[in-house]
Amino acid sequence: MKILGISAYYHDSAVAIINNGVVLCAAQEERFSRIKNDASFPELAIKYCLHETGFEIEDIDIIAFYDKPFLKFERLLETYYAFAPKGLKSFTKAMPLWLKEKLFIKQFINKKIKKLSASKSRNIPVTFPEHHLSHAASAFYTSPFKKCAYITVDGVGEWATTSYGIACGEKGIQVLGELHFPNSLGLLYSSFTYFLGFKVNSGEYKMMGLAPYGNPDSKNVNQFISIIKQHLVDIKQDGSIKLNMSYFEYPVGLRMVNPKTWEKLFGLKKRLPEEKLEQIHADLAYAAQKVTEEILVKLIQFVKIETNQANLCFSGGVALNCVANSVLYNQKIFNDIYIQPAAGDSGGALGAALATAYIGSRHLFEGLKEPFNPYLGPSYSNMEIEKVLHKHNCKYQYFESIDEVTKTTAKYIADKKVVGWFRGKTEFGPRALGNRSILADPTDADMQYTLNMKIKFREGFRPFAPVVCEEDYKDYFEESKKSLYMLFTSKVKKSLQKELPENFEAMSLEDKRKVVKSDLPAITHIDFSARVQVVTKTMNPVLWQLIQCYKKHTGIGVLINTSFNVKDEPIVNSPEDAYRCFMKSGMDILVMENYIIEK
Structure with a gap:
C-alpha cells in the first residue's frame, strides 16, 4: 500500500x-x-x-x-x-x-x-x-524496538501537549495519558525564547545554546528558578504541569507573553532581537532549561513506572532539545532512548x-534491524551540477574517483579552509548530517568565531557540532549516548579539557567564548559539552572516509559539522542553492559530488 x-x-x-x-x-x-x-x-x-x-x-x-x-x-x-x-x-x-x-x-x-x-x-x-x-x-x-514506552512533548497538537503510552509492533500505539492545552511544556519553553528575543518555533535551539553560559551558582539563576516555579508553573510529581495563565498570552494572543508582566516578574527588560546578549539573559535561559529538564525527568520516571518497559521512544518538538535528552539518558531510567x-x-x-x-493493518513491526536512514531527500547528478557551474562561468576541478575527492577535501580542511560539502541525498529533519554540511577544522581556536560571524552571519555564542567516526568516539568524548542524528550531547574527554581561569564566571559572555576550553576548541561549548554526530561506515561511507583522510593528515579524527546555510535561510537543497550560499558567504571551498571549486 x-x-x-x-x-x-x-x-x-x-x-x-x-x-x-x-x-x-x-x-x-x-x-x-x-x-x-x-x-x-x-x-x-x-x-x-x-x-x-x-x-x-x-x-x-x-x-x-x-x-x-x-x-x-x-x-x-x-x-x-x-x-x-x-x-x-x-x-x-x-x-x-x-x-x-x-x-x-x-x-x-x-x-x-x-x-x-x-x-x-x-x-x-x-x-x-x-x-x-x-x-x-x-x-x-x-526505532529498533518491538515494544517500548513512548512520550510525545511539544507545543500543542489538537488538545494534547504531552502524551505517553506503550507502543507495540503487534498491538499498535496505546495512549495511557495526556496533558492538555493550555498547559504545555513546549509553549513554556517558547515563551522564554520569545522573551529573550529569539523567534518562536525556530529560535528555541538558540536559547538552548545560550543556557550553558548561565552561572549555575549565581544569585540570578537561583532567583529565576524560584520565580518560575512559584509564579509560572506548578510542577507535579508525575511530570505534569499547570501554568499560571495570567502570565501567558499565547492561547488567544498574537504573542507568547505580555512583556511588561514578565519584565516586572523577572526584573529584566524583554530583549529585542538584535540587542546585545548579557550575562543576565544567559542566566534566565539556564534557569528555563533546568526547569524543563526537571519536568522531563519527573515525566519519564512516572512513565517508566506506569509502562514497565525497558526502552523509550521520545518525539515532538521538545525532543529536539539535545541537552535535555542527554540529561534523560544519563538518568538510566530506561535502557535506551530513541529519537528520530x-x-x-x-x-x-x-x-x-x-x-x-x-495500525490496524496486517503489517507487523518488529523493530528496524539497521538504524533509520535520514537521507531521504533529493540528490543531484554530476551532469546537473556541471550545468550550474557552466551557468555561472565557474572554474572547477573534476575528480574521477571519490577517493581523490576525499583526500583533496581533507587537505583543504587541514589547511584551515572552510568547506561547503554537498553530496548524496538531503537529510530529513532540521540538522545537517553530512550531506548538506559546512565542514571545518575543530582544532582552530578562532574557527568558531569565523564560522559564526563571517560564514553563517549569526550570533557569536552559538556552538558548533562535531562529527566523529564511530570507532574513534571514545578517543575524544566521555561515554554517553552515541547519536547518529546529533540529538544528544557528550562531554569532551577530560584529558582533552583545559583548566578555566579563576575569574571565568566574572567574564563577559564574549570573553567566556574566547577562552580555549579543550584541544578541540571550535566544537567545545562553554560547559565542555558537544552535540556529537557519530558516523558509521555503512550509513554515510563517504563522510566516514573523509574524516579518516583528515585524521591521516592531522592525527585528529573529528570535524566541525554545521548546516550548509546562512542565518534565516533553510539548508541548501540543490546545486544552485549551494553555489549561491557559497558565493555570498566566507566559505573557501565548495565540494559538490566530484567537483571542487576554490574561491
Whole structure:
C-alpha cells in the first residue's frame, strides 16, 4: 500500500511516501521554496516525492494528514470562548484561513493533488491520525524496538501537549495519558525564547545554546528558578504541569507573553532581537532549561513506572532539545532512548503515513534491524551540477574517483579552509548530517568565531557540532549516548579539557567564548559539552572516509559539522542553492559530488 503523508499549516511543512510500511522518501517544503520553516501546503515537496518514487498521483492509495483539523478547530473555538473578550484580533486573523482551507482540508488536499495529475484522477481517501499519534508513530516505527514506552512533548497538537503510552509492533500505539492545552511544556519553553528575543518555533535551539553560559551558582539563576516555579508553573510529581495563565498570552494572543508582566516578574527588560546578549539573559535561559529538564525527568520516571518497559521512544518538538535528552539518558531510567531525526512537526508527515500503514493493518513491526536512514531527500547528478557551474562561468576541478575527492577535501580542511560539502541525498529533519554540511577544522581556536560571524552571519555564542567516526568516539568524548542524528550531547574527554581561569564566571559572555576550553576548541561549548554526530561506515561511507583522510593528515579524527546555510535561510537543497550560499558567504571551498571549486 502506497501512502503519502503530509504535515502543513503550523510550521515545517513536509511530505513522506511509504510503500508497504517502508519509507521511500521524505522532504521539507522549505528546502524547495527557500522559505525558512515554511508552513504552506507542501506542493513542491509532493512533486519531488512523486518524481523520486516514480509514482503517479493515481498510484497513491491513501493520503495521511498529520492531525485532526476539526479537533484543532474545536480547541481554537473553545479557547477563544473561555478567554473572551480577549483575543478578538487574533480570532479575526485566524478564522479566514480556517474557513477557507484548514477546516476543509480533505477537499483542499484532493483539489491540490488533482492539479499534479496528468489525467482526471479520483478522490484519494484521506486519513487523519491525531497529532501526537503521528509524532509517536514517527519515532516508534523507525526505532529498533518491538515494544517500548513512548512520550510525545511539544507545543500543542489538537488538545494534547504531552502524551505517553506503550507502543507495540503487534498491538499498535496505546495512549495511557495526556496533558492538555493550555498547559504545555513546549509553549513554556517558547515563551522564554520569545522573551529573550529569539523567534518562536525556530529560535528555541538558540536559547538552548545560550543556557550553558548561565552561572549555575549565581544569585540570578537561583532567583529565576524560584520565580518560575512559584509564579509560572506548578510542577507535579508525575511530570505534569499547570501554568499560571495570567502570565501567558499565547492561547488567544498574537504573542507568547505580555512583556511588561514578565519584565516586572523577572526584573529584566524583554530583549529585542538584535540587542546585545548579557550575562543576565544567559542566566534566565539556564534557569528555563533546568526547569524543563526537571519536568522531563519527573515525566519519564512516572512513565517508566506506569509502562514497565525497558526502552523509550521520545518525539515532538521538545525532543529536539539535545541537552535535555542527554540529561534523560544519563538518568538510566530506561535502557535506551530513541529519537528520530525529524522529531518536530516535519516528522509528523512521516508519522502520519507510518501510523496509517501499521495500525490496524496486517503489517507487523518488529523493530528496524539497521538504524533509520535520514537521507531521504533529493540528490543531484554530476551532469546537473556541471550545468550550474557552466551557468555561472565557474572554474572547477573534476575528480574521477571519490577517493581523490576525499583526500583533496581533507587537505583543504587541514589547511584551515572552510568547506561547503554537498553530496548524496538531503537529510530529513532540521540538522545537517553530512550531506548538506559546512565542514571545518575543530582544532582552530578562532574557527568558531569565523564560522559564526563571517560564514553563517549569526550570533557569536552559538556552538558548533562535531562529527566523529564511530570507532574513534571514545578517543575524544566521555561515554554517553552515541547519536547518529546529533540529538544528544557528550562531554569532551577530560584529558582533552583545559583548566578555566579563576575569574571565568566574572567574564563577559564574549570573553567566556574566547577562552580555549579543550584541544578541540571550535566544537567545545562553554560547559565542555558537544552535540556529537557519530558516523558509521555503512550509513554515510563517504563522510566516514573523509574524516579518516583528515585524521591521516592531522592525527585528529573529528570535524566541525554545521548546516550548509546562512542565518534565516533553510539548508541548501540543490546545486544552485549551494553555489549561491557559497558565493555570498566566507566559505573557501565548495565540494559538490566530484567537483571542487576554490574561491
